[in-house]
Amino acid sequence: MLHPGLGGLLDGLAPLARRTRAVSWSLRAASLGLVDHVALRTAAIDAALRDACARDVPQIVLLGAGLDARAWRVPELAGRTVFEVDHPATQRLKRRRVAGLTPCAADLRFVSVDFTREDLAARLGEEGHDASRPTFWIWEGVTMYLPVEASRATLTALAGRSAPGSALAVTYATTDDGLWFARLSGPVRLAFRVLGEPLRGMTSPADFAALLESTGWTLRDDTGPPDWRRRFGYGAVLTIVERLAVAAI
Numbered sequence: 001m002l003h004p005g006l007g008g009l010l011d012g013l014a015p016l017a018r019r020t021r022a023v024s025w026s027l028r029a030a031s032l033g034l035v036d037h038v039a040l041r042t043a044a045i046d047a048a049l050r051d052a053c054a055r056d057v058p059q060i061v062l063l064g065a066g067l068d069a070r071a072w073r074v075p076e077l078a079g080r081t082v083f084e085v086d087h088p089a090t091q092r093l094k095r096r097r098v099a100g101l102t103p104c105a106a107d108l109r110f111v112s113v114d115f116t117r118e119d120l121a122a123r124l125g126e127e128g129h130d131a132s133r134p135t136f137w138i139w140e141g142v143t144m145y146l147p148v149e150a151s152r153a154t155l156t157a158l159a160g161r162s163a164p165g166s167a168l169a170v171t172y173a174t175t176d177d178g179l180w181f182a183r184l185s186g187p188v189r190l191a192f193r194v195l196g197e198p199l200r201g202m203t204s205p206a207d208f209a210a211l212l213e214s215t216g217w218t219l220r221d222d223t224g225p226p227d228w229r230r231r232f233g234y235g236a237v238l239t240i241v242e243r244l245a246v247a248a249i
Helices: 004-017 021-030 034-054 088-098 120-126 148-160 180-194 205-214 225-232
Strands: 059-063 081-086 107-112 135-139 167-173 218-223 242-248
Touching (some): 021 034, 034 135, 034 167, 034 225, 081 120, 107 120, 135 148, 148 205, 205 218, 205 242
Parallel strands (some): 059 135, 081 107
Antiparallel strands (some): 167 242, 218 242
C-alpha cells in the first residue's frame, strides 16, 4: 500500500484531477505513471478479492495496510472479518483518518505489529485470526522494499496460518517485463534510495514464482500493467513495472 504521506498527497490531488480532462492527464503524466498504476493495481487486487468473497472465504488480512480503504468501500466484505496489519504508528494515523466511518466489513480488527520485535503469526493469533479457516491475504506494494529472505519469512508465516482454500494476492517489482520503463531501473532505484525507500527486492517473474513455491504456495495467476489496461480499459499514461501474483494453498 502507499506510504501514508504519498497516499495523502494523491488524495489531495484527486479533486483537482477531476476538474478537466487536460488537468487530469497532466497530473497523471507528471506522476510518471504512478496515478494510473495505483488505479490499475487497485482494480486488479479488488477483482481477486471479490473472487475470494464469491468463494465465501471468511477472513481477509491486509499486510502493511497503510491507508487502504477496502474495508470501507468493498460491499462484498459484509459478513467477513478483516484484519489490518501494520506498524503501531501507521495505525494511529489510520484510526484518526477513519474515525466516524462505518466499515463494510462485519468485523474490522487492527493488528499492530512492530516487525523488528514481534512475530506476525503470533500477533494474528492473538487478535483472533483462525488458522483453521480459509484466509485471503493481500500484500500490496511492499515486497520490492524487502530483501528476498524477509519476503520468504513472511510468505512462510502466511502459509503456516492458511487453511486449504486460502489464497494470496501479492505484488512485486521486476525489471524483466519487456516494457521500456524497465530499462530505467538504475535511475528508478537511485530515486527510491534518495527518498529513503531503496528497492531491495526487485526480481523476475520466474524467480518470484519459485519463491512462492518454496514457501508453500501454488501460483495461479501472474499479471502486469499491460494485462490490467486490457482488462479495465484505463491507463494510457506510462505505468510502473510491478506485477500481481495470485497464489493458493
